[in-house]
Amino acid sequence: MQRFLTRGWLIQRTFRLRKRRLFLLGVLVLCLAPPAAAQDVLRIGVVDDQAPCSDVVNRSFEGSAVDVWYQVASRADLLHTFVALRKPDEAVRAAARGQVDLVVSCLNITPFRLYEAAFTTPYSDDGLSLLTRREQSSFATIIKNLRASAIIRDSIALLIGLGLGFALILWITSREFQHRDIVGDNKRATFYKGWMMLAMGTGIYKMGSAPLSMSIIALNNFVRLVITSIFVAGTTSVVLKVSKPVDISNAKDLHSALEDKIGVVSDSVAQAWLDRSADAFLTAEDQLKMIVPFDSSSAMVASLEQGNVGSVLADSASIATMKRKIIHPNDYEIVGETLYRTPQAFAVGARLDEKTLKKVNVALAQLKFEGEVDRTLKRWQPAHNH
Template structure:
């Protein structure tokens, strides 16, 4: 009887022991996917990107030995992490409700929404440039410049009565004042309108007004004209339902892919035609050749691509769709101590502004 009970106990305990996750290895297996600029990508044999550098900071601070394991996509990394084949999956992995119910995540390190990039209509591009040139901010800046130079010209007129005495110039009083205004506004010829020390002081002030205004104008043109008002690239695309019947490129297994598939499943007619996007940098070739009508991905990825492209043929028709947190995925086999160390390091790096600096560096990297 005792032998039978012992045998039954051992048979009943076996399934419990089989489902217990194995202890994590001393060297963490960290999965990373290529082609997800600026979060993670392989360049000249080395891994780069915001998520890669952030994980390196975490591992250095907590002295966590690890080895990078390449993966095909974020979806494959998540699946391998759930199975315990990977200890950590790094990248700008969106913590969606569907993933949260099946996957263990670290402390979120940033928030990002989804965007849709399309070709810009050349007529709309010209119209957007014209709107930028007649924007109220630019007009106010130019008016302020004219007013300041006019006041300085009036000051020169008054202080030079006993010097160059512009009121007695042969060209007449009005043309004399116009000449002073032109000289102060443009620069050349200042030695012909002033001779007094106070007059030279006013000329110097006019010089300061010119260089400050010129700097502001250059900044305005760079931000609003050269970049071409990228926010509005397609006025006919106001929501995701407007993508019906269009060919949209997405990376397989991403939140963008899942969202469009769910939208098609609601009975959208005609259905959105999904096209495979292996790397975010392929979006230029696909849109340029007319193979797709739009590209959908994280805002951070599309902003990075627009910043890197030498031309301004594309823009974001939609942005900040479904904003959600992004984090690292963690294996259930990781101990609570290891998870806590990773989260503490991420929290420290966020608090110290390191995450923000890494994001800026990744976005500006050419």
């Protein structure tokens, strides 16, 4: 019996010793294990003075591209800190040197930028627009433009010609005009008076009561109303100069705008495009006179308001924002656009790892697919008004 008790006590003691050793071993492993790696904080460059895409206002980072990045960071669970950058091309070079992990703005993906840095999947696209001061026309100029308008000339000719045709048909079918208010001193005077009444649409009930005559008069009225509507629309367009922006890729239209000088932000896509387009018809000396670079969009718009340049060229979204910020926006109009659009994305820093880049691209693709990106861009860029 004593031997049995002693054996049981030895077994319990051995079990306790093993538990204690396992506990000590676990503590030792925890002490020697390396600490969990802290999540990296991404350095996100934000290009200043690129409203509505990106801007730095009182040390606050804002814009449509910044809001898109917030959504990406939330979706991909990424920590970040913002860094202000001056210009788009400088920002791309900063990414290429690894000074930032990503550059957030509406960066156009152009060939020369792709030589320097990689880009995320595109999330937007845009073209270029030309903003200029609206011309104040004199009365003599308006009359001259009215005379030069083909729509107005053709409308007047149709009103007179078709009125004459309907008057002849009505004259023949009614066996001349019989009403006493139309009959003149002779047949020629009677016909002329009836013709003018049809053309002007006044007193036409006096021109016949027979079903055929009334049908001819009704058809004449319908045609006259259509032509008159076209005439009024054409006149309004000429007087108010309501016209669609021209394609500034056309050398003739671009050269005409350059004669009054075009302002651009230096080291921008607008300047690169304008320099390249002007090479086809301007000497280097003329380009220096006609293409005026500025350090910022605010300085460029101020020069336009002061009349130092005739127009300014930038991304369409930026031009729309500039126009709204001008004190008297109705005094300015968008007169030219490029018909093509360039994809836009974030620039990728040289040191950003592939795993994080994939997270960013997947998040961007998801947000674009779900419509969140488009809703964000629309919130920052209202309807485009010329």
